[in-house]
Every structure is written in structure tokens, then in C-alpha cells.
Amino acid sequence: MTVSPPSPYDPDAGASDSGKASSRRRQPRIVLLGMGGTIASSAGVATQLHDYTVTDTVEAVLAAVPQAHELADIRCEQLANIDSHAIDNAMLLQLARRAEAILQDPEVDGLVITHGTDTLEETAYFLNLTLKSAKPVVLVGAMRPATALSADGPLNLHNAIRLAACAEASGMGVLVMLNDRIGAARYVTKASTTVTDAFRSFEHGNLGEIAGSVVYLFNTPTRLHTLATDFSLAAIDELPHVDILYDYQGAGSHLYRAAIDAGARGIVLAATGNGSLSPAARLGAELATQRGVMFVRSSRVGQGVVTSLADDESLGLVAAGSLNPQKARVLLMLALGRTRDFRLIQGYFDRY
Template sequence: MNVTKWLGAVLLSVLLMSTAACANTSTQENNQSENETASKESKDKTTAVETGNKSLSNIKVLATGGTIAGSSDSDTDTTGYKSGSLGIDKVIASVPQLKDIANVTGEQVANVGSENVDDALLLKLAKRVNKLLNDDQVDGIVITHGTDTLEETAYFLHLVVKSDKPVVVVGSMRPASAISADGPLNLYHAVKIASTKEAKGKGVMVTLNDRIASARFITKTNTTTTDSFKSLEQGYIGEIAGEVVSFYNEPTRKHTSESEFDVSNIKELPQVDILYGYQNDQKYMYDAAVKAGAKGIVVAAAGNGTMSTEAIKGATDAVKKDVVLVRSSRAGNGIVTHEKMDDEHHFVSSDSLNPQKARILLMLALTKTKDPSKVQAYYEKY
């Protein structure tokens, strides 16, 4: 090989090696740059999820279903819709304005009509609420719920939540698919209330139709109208006008962090049945409830808790079999006063609790005692 050809081969080899080295260096630099970018994006994304807007409250929305998550093929159908057909993500997404007032995240606990909320779901929900409220990153909780039994769930939580942080239960009377659905604004209001410092220590609250009520006193009074939820005798504790949340009253009965009821280790609630009082009612209803395993009976009695002779016979026999008997009223409002008959037959009077709420309190009372005098004290305290 002559010198010229040899030098040419050497130069070509050096050139190829140099090009390969440059390419490898460039690839390493690009890979490093891509990794740094991905790491930064991942870090930024994690930060956004964990902290959101630091100037806003962190509100958790727990969904159980109901009309607020209901839909129908017709936007004029306000009665024949399917409850609990939308997931909480869709419900939250339908109110984009929420992002302006709080860092909102949703969780689907259940998706049923509230007529199907049972004791097991009550316990599951209560335990989840208490766990979340123990988290310093959670400032308040909103619970979406069907309206038919909303007051029962709200009152149960009012008695077993162990925190002063705001808990607001909300529903709607019209499905999400309806013209002028009330759910979106009700949800907005619920988050607004839960984000308000003044809402702390008020116990569990219920909001619909611009009103704020204590779970202790609110009740559903109409089957379909949007102003169905009332706190007739005791009044509301506040209201929302525009963007302003105003509180006027404080609940005086014991609740939440002041309550002695703790369900953290309870797996099953005692069976409590409600029996309706009417003309010509009979003893066999009480016998049947006892036979079916009732540990407590609430009577939705007439007037001031009055009971027929046959009903008293059935109730007295039930008490002799270690069943606690509570007299409430079907009237809808007013106090069922403690009478001489209560002392004679070892009955309990429900104070101002309606039958469905009297049942809630009796279930919890029975986790503590079966002594009628001690149970009576709970009705006077809570």
C-alpha cells in the first residue's frame, strides 16, 4: 500500500470514530434532557394534585347517589328518572365554578337511591368521614345524597362524626338532566359552606334551596318541590345569598365532637323498627317486630304520642322482653312530652325528634344501654 492510500484510510477511520462519539454524546444529552423534563413534569403534576391552590380550602365530596346524580332521557322528566346514574366525577364536572372556591376532589362511596341506604352504608360512610377529617389536608366534607332519607343520614353523622370541621349533606329535588336542575347550585353552595371558617363547629349541616339547616331539625316536607326541606319550628341556622354565607343561629344540642357515640369499632347496628299508630291498630304489630328481632321500637303515634289500648298492650309486652320502646309522633312537629304512662310502662318519649330520627338515636343509644331512663336522657341531650 502506498503512503497516500494509507494516510487516507487513517483519516477516514478517525473521522468515523469522531462522528460516532459526537452522536453518542448528543444522544446522552438528549436523554438526560428528556429525563429531567419528565421528572419536572411529574413533580409539577404531583404538586398540583397534592396541594392545588394553596389559598383555597381542600374539600372532599363523598357521593352516595340520589336525584342529584340522577338522569332521564327527557329533560322535562322530574319524577321518572333513574337515581344514582351519574358518577361523582361527572357531577363535579357539571359545576366548573367549583374550582374557583375550593380544591375539590370526589369519591364514590355508593350510587343508590336513598331508599336503599341501609345501616351498613351508614357505618361505612361515617367511618370514611371520620378518617378523612383526621387528615390535616382535608378542610371539610360534602356528601351528596338522595333526598328521601337524607335527614336520617345527616342526623346519624351529626351524632357520630368526631370533628369540628364542616360536614355538609346536599341533595336535589330535580335530576341532573332536568330543565332548571337544582343540583348544581346546591352542590356549589355545599362546597361554599364547607369552605367557610364560620361553618366550623356547627355540627352536620344540610343545604338545599339557599338554606342552611342543622341535621337535628331539618326534614323533607314535600314529595317533589324544590323547597321541600324545612326546619319549621326551630328555624334555619343560616342562608346563602349570592356568594355570601351567613349564619344566624347555633345548634345547642350535643353533636359531633361533643357526642359520646362512637362507631369506629361497631360492625352492626341494633335492629330498630318503626310502627305506625292509627285507628284500630293492633297488638300483633308489636309481637311481629319482637319476633323479627327488634331490639328497639319507635312508635309513630298520634298527636302527643298517644297510643291505643291494644298498642299499649303490645308495647308493654315488648318492654318485658327487653325491647326499648320510644314514643314519637306522626304529626310532623312538636315535642312528645314525657308522661306518667312512660314511667308506668318504662317507655321513652322522643322529645322533638320525628320517628325516623328517633330511630337513628335509639340505634346508637342501644350500643350503650337498654336502660329506659338512660335512653330517655339521650333524647333530652341530643
């Protein structure tokens, strides 16, 4: 068996052979929690990279990576087995509560969650804001099904387990491990529809990478997360209805009315440029304010910071900062559980 080179954070580095043997008997205990997604999918032929189906249990996913057992003592648990675009608020809360319960077990050193990539960043950011633990939590997925030529899931999973077993990943918030890159839940996003190198942290950079079987961590998230946030799962019974609307040339105001009439407690606008409001969007914002619906200006651009503007104060609007619309929705849902003051909610967007 080829022995992997020691990580820069390997506590065995420089230890005697007997010390290393003792350490190997005390492997990190990692729970592998399955949610489904492409990493657990299969297709009819090896060249079929699309139109596949979730078929495999998390145990089957792990069985394809026997080398992972050299890294940790792994326990599998299946919570769901679905495409991630089917995850709703109730399931998101169920996942978060189960993850927190697992992390509270003193025998558990870290958690890896297999997840579809379509909404992986939303789940990761929700967990980043709500889990009250410093233990490593790593979300992992795949862009190709397990049956594909050059399937990326097995190596992604191996790397995720290696990262969750790394002591220096503690206290970093929820992490995302795909294509050798280590991303922070707050910053990483899916930036391509089908390529294996789909997840990027354009403006903020990755936290690190795994190269040569070694975990390299270069950066630390500065936004508040996990133990440092005001959000507690124990205080949440259900998540409020928050819609995302898209602005464009010639847009009408009917979708704003529809969202408000449907009971939305918040609206996130995927606006043009720096969260600019078209005439229809401005009317929608005014209607939302009149009806007590919180309104957040994000951007459809995909990069950059949406800054506060003069109209925000008069209209009671919130600037999303560098959060994309889907993550702004996650934060707004949680913020609305604590306050309806747009200034206090703006504070959450500034700090988280």
C-alpha cells in the same frame, strides 16, 4: 371573571391585593364524597321530573359546576351510587367510617356528601351523632335530576362547597344545604314529596342561608353533636334492629308481636298527637317491656315536642321530644349500643 362579594366570614375582607392573591393560592381543601341520589340522576327528556335513574358519577356531578373550583381545591371520591332509600345500616356505618377517616386527614378542611333526599336527614343525623370532628360536613342533594329543566342540583352543590369552605361552619355539627337554606342535621326534615323547596326546619328554624354568594349564619345548634356526644364509631360493630310502627284508629297489636318476634331490640312508635298510645299500642308497649325491647313514643304529626307522660315510668317508655320517628330510630340504635336503661336513654333524647 366576576368576583363574588366577600362573605361576612371572609378572612380576605379588607386585605391588600397581594394578600388576597396569596390567600387564593391556599384554597380550602374539600373532599366531595358521592353516594348517588337524584343529584346524580338523569331521565329521558328534560321535562321528566320523576321516574329517573341514578347514572352519574360524583365527578360528572362536579363537572356540571366548574365554578366550584373557584371556591376550593376539590377531591372527588365515590363510595356508592344508589337511591338513598336503598341505604341500609351496614352502608350507613361504611359511610360514617369513611367520612371520619377523611376528616382525620390534616390536609382536608371540609367534607361535602352528595346524597339522595329520601333519607338524607337520617344519614345527616347519624353523622351528627357519631363523627368526631369539628370540620364542616355538609350533605347536599337535589329534588330534580341533572337532566331536568331548572335542575336544582348544580346550585345546591355550589352552595354546599361554599359552605364547607367557610371557616365559621366549623363546630356547627353536620349541615344540610338545599334550596339556599342551611339546615342543622338535628332539626331539618324533608317536608314535601317533589317540590324543590322540600327541606324545612319548621319549629327550630334554619341556621342560615346563602344569598348573593354570601354565607349567612344566624343561629347555632344547641343540642349536643359530633365531638360532644357519647357515641364513637370505633365502639360500634353493627347497629341493632329497630323498627318504626305507625299508630292509627283501629290499629291491631299484631305488628308489635311481629317486630318483637323478628328480633327487634327497639320499637319507635309514630303515634298520634303527643305520642298517645292507642289500646293496641299500649298492649304493644307492654309486650315490648316484657321482652326487653326498648319502646320510644314519637309522633306522626311532624311538628312539636312529645312530652314525658305518667305512664312512661311504669311502662319503661322513652319520649322522643322533638325528634321525628326516623330520627328517633337513629338515636335509639346508637343509644342501645351503650345501655338498656330507659332512663339513661331518655337522657340521650333530652340532650341530643
